[in-house]
């Protein structure tokens with residue numbers, strides 16, 4: 001004869017070790033797994049602090065993820081102590097757990113004794129629908145979604161990288177999104193900065209982004225910083241955030257962000273893009289390398305052109321931003337293997353992903369034991385964008401202002417205007433009478449302008465950076481009278497010839 005229900009419970013309970021709530025209390029937070037086996041809707045009035053909720057029906061399939069070590073002590077409880085006793089029996093008998101106990105009287109007795117309960121996060125019915133696909137993933141589940149809703153993520157820039165990241169993190173339910181950007185939306189941004197719209201051209205990017213985020217998910221609290229990050233404000237801004245998503249496009253800010261994150265112990269999710277290629281990694285100096293471990297010194301100014309100068313394929317930032325958003329969600333929910341100590345390079349032209357190992361530099365100036373940097377520095381100077389006083393005098397002679405150049409042209413002074421931009425840029429606008437040799441081809445094509453070695457050459461590009469690089473090349477190869485057109489064709493368009501279109 002099979003035992004009756006009551007007898008079955010009695011038998012099961014007799015083979016299970018039971019423990020009084022007063023003996024469970026000192027076990028909290030001491031490496032003992034506390035598992036609540038009640039159904040989801042029973043948890044609304046609270047659970048034991050630190051307990052993991054696994055409904056009885058899912059216990060067999062999910063316990064291993066919570067308690068992988070079968071020798072670890074496990075305390076099970078339910079409402080009154082019956083279901084947990086049966087569940088304890090299953091864990092010991094069927095799954096081989098060695099040290100499982102059931103709490104007598106369940107959470108009812110626990111509460112009667114006046115012990116603390118942790119009232120779980122309450123999802124609204126709307127949130128349950130909105131995030132249902134996350135709830136279906138046991139790796140994310142309600143716990144992961146709660147973490148996302150309570151998370152604070154700071155996006156540096158609402159540009160190519162920041163736009164898709166912001167949209168997807170908002171969609172995923174990241175509760176607070178801080179956005180730092182001092183720019184306004186320009187029509188030329190819309191080719192890739194998908195958070196902005198034609199209707200928000202001219203609007204501050206932080207406002208345009210906030211509008212799109214709230215239209216997508218009103219749950220998200222947007223904190224706007226319409227400012228440029230610098231050493232005077234960065235610590236204050238990033239301090240309150242769980243992690244930083246770096247979408248900055250210049251070296252001084254990149255080093256600034258790295259140093260601030262290392263000093264404050266923040267995780268920095270890095271991405272960068274240029275033309276058809278992108279890179280991403282997660283910098284967490286507590287566990288792996290930082291940006292300075294990778295690039296101890298910045299490149300010399302002008303050596304690496306920006307996207308504004310070299311262009312970028314519109315879809316490219318989307319790909320890199322999705323790597324960043326994915327890593328952000330993994331770090332926030334604690335799932336998966338983060339991209340720490342690994343560097344992903346993406347080549348859109350060949351559709352190739354390559355992964356490089358990154359090591360912590362034992363002599364890193366900011367994240368090693370022998371660090372020499374203990375506070376933020378002057379990043380403009382560090383990146384060579386600001387000249388020291390002694391250099392100013394000689395540096396000034398290398399450049400000519402657009403007004404002086406206009407006067408020189410009007411006066412008919414013989415010179416060669418060397419435009420070192422790419423041919424397609426000349427299609428957008430150019431200064432009459434130029435000779436075009438793109439910067440990258442200059443060393444091999446110097447022969448074409450050999451006649452100008454001892455005559456005046458004006459080097460020009462879009463903003464003055466590439467042409468400064470060209471000037472160095474020319475000087476190195478014996479050109480004696482070279483001047484860089486300060487501010488490039490953009491300055492020329494602004495101050496001399498309004499017919500020139502900015503791009």
Ligand SMILES: [Zn+2]
Pocket residue numbers: 285289290291292293294361364365366367368
């Ligand atoms: Zn480092």
